[in-house]
């Protein structure tokens with residue numbers, strides 16, 4: 001029988017994810033040793049408060065409040081980073097890599113913000129950096145892109161990559177699941193954004209401060225990493241366009257549903273030659289598309305490669321056990337690959353220019369002044385800016401007429417220019433939502 005290797009490991013963080021990894025190793029350690037020939041011995045785990053009660057079997061001697069106990073210990077070969085936040089996590093990852101340790105991180109913020117520096121450090125030192133758990137939890141999307149799609153030019157990538165916002169939007173759409181039609185103006189609607197957020201917080205699906213999720217920051221970090229790997233060119237976080245879901249109302253969701261769309265916080269990345277657009281925003285997707293049926297806190301990534309065609313990965317994007325599944329998988333990969341594969345797997349081949357203007361269809365909802373000629377004036381403004389109307393719906397309001405336009409493909413800059421000309425004497429713009437038909 002082959003000998004089983006023991007890898008001395010250090011944890012940075014023993015919160016939701018760190019503890020989840022600990023429990024999964026407790027549960028699966030012997031099976032993993034038998035199957036993979038490796039056993040992980042956790043020597044030290046960095047936490048803020050060593051006296052806090054934790055739902056893990058870690059003995060008190062393992063806990064430390066000093067990062068040096070992990071980062072400066074030459075016995076520790078592998079570091080699992082699950083601290084969260086940009087700093088000191090990024091600096092600790094850099095230090096671990098510099099001293100020749102391999103790192104598995106669940107931290108998309110630290111990684112997306114310090115991508116170049118951390119990848120270069122890994123390459124320079126021959127250490128490995130793994131981050132499957134940081135992007136969509138249990139879904140093996142990083143490995144799929146880097147290890148299964150090398151023969152493809154990935155041209156388009158779409159993701160529902162934040163479970164909190166998907167849960168909230170699903171709740172806001174709830175009455176439509178299996179029920180009859182709903183009139184956007186008068187019929188049954190989903191719960192409000194505030195109520196759906198409250199429910200997500202109550203279930204532990206949203207943080208007490210939900211900003212990073214609901215404003216799209218978390219999804220932007222993941223999209224930066226995903227599109228960088230898919231396009232093999234750095235797509236910097238600061239080059240991404242991002243809009244969150246806080247202005248979405250049940251009325252938007254209801255109207256979209258009547259028009260045949262589901263509303264998602266969609267991450268979109270497209271490459272055309274050396275031009276890339278990467279954006280995260282609320283988006284209507286056709287109900288017939290597989291992404292439309294990704295509901296609740298589930299995640300999915302849908303991409304198109306020139307050889308593989310369409311491909312969709314779907315599953316749990318967060319939670320302690322699903323994320324721990326990806327962490328342990330990366331830990332095993334670090335051992336299997338002899339801790340030299342990581343840097344090369346993420347080799348970049350070119351530079352791209354980030355697009356700041358793009359084409360899309362738009363859903364524009366406004367409350368127009370109820371006066372003859374107003375509709376014509378609004379249509380005229382849109383037309384002058386090259387924004388043509390694919391469908392229009394007008395309902396009866398109380399002094400104000402709710403108007404709903406869906407445009408043909410139009411340029412973002414043209415839509416913005418047109419809307420800036422529509423002032424209060426004509427209408428109040430209530431919401432503008434992207435419509436992605438060509439998925």
Ligand SMILES: NC(=O)c1ccc[n+]([C@@H]2O[C@H](COP(=O)([O-])OP(=O)(O)OC[C@H]3O[C@@H](n4cnc5c(N)ncnc54)[C@H](OP(=O)(O)O)[C@@H]3O)[C@@H](O)[C@H]2O)c1
Nearest residue numbers: 013014015016017047048049082083084106107318319323
């Ligand atoms: N939660 C998820 O479902 C999920 C999914 C995928 C990825 N992630 C990512 O995983 C990472 C960890 O998330 P989490 O939910 O496990 O967070 P968490 O529950 O807040 O745990 C953080 C842990 O790090 C420790 N810590 C934080 N800052 C520290 C510092 N400066 N010095 C020493 N210890 C420090 C905390 O110590 P104490 O315990 O003493 O407070 C705690 O043990 C984040 O990057 C997150 O984005 C989370």
